Amino acid sequence: MKTVRIVCLLAIGMIFATAAQAQSRASTGTIHFVGQIVEGGCGxxxxxxxxxxxxxxxxxxxxQRVALNSSDDVHSMRHIGKITQRSLAGHPELQEMTISYH
Incomplete structure (x- = not known):
């Protein structure tokens, strides 16, 4: 009976040790980028x-010029992307503008 208990405790200990080791490995690593950026973003x-x-x-x-108080929420940028803007909830004086590239 003691042998079974010891084996079970060892197995549980190994499970926790393996999980801890896997967790530490999951938070490290290297990402390799292949290619090049040929054109930068918009200003x-x-x-x-x-x-x-x-x-x-x-x-x-x-x-392209866009009015900050424009009622239009989507503007096209000559096949480059689109511009969306909106007022922030609860703060109509604040505007959020997003430039999305194609």
Whole structure:
């Protein structure tokens, strides 16, 4: 009977040790990136009540101005992406603008 109890305790101990080791390995590692970034993101500059967005694509600078108080929530950026904006809940004076790339 004592042998069974000792074997069970050893098995439980091994399970906990294995789980702890797996947990520590899961939080470490290396991610390898293959490829290159050929064009950067867009830039945004606030100018009074509007935002000027500039994107460099295919050797050409593209510019678009978007009014901060615009009632439109989606703007197209010449096949580069789209701009969405909304007021934050409970704070209509604060605007969130998101630029999504294609």
């Amino acid at each position: 945004a500059e606030v100018q009074r009540a509007q935002v000027e967005i500039s994107c460099f694509r295919d050797g050409v600078n593209h510019f």
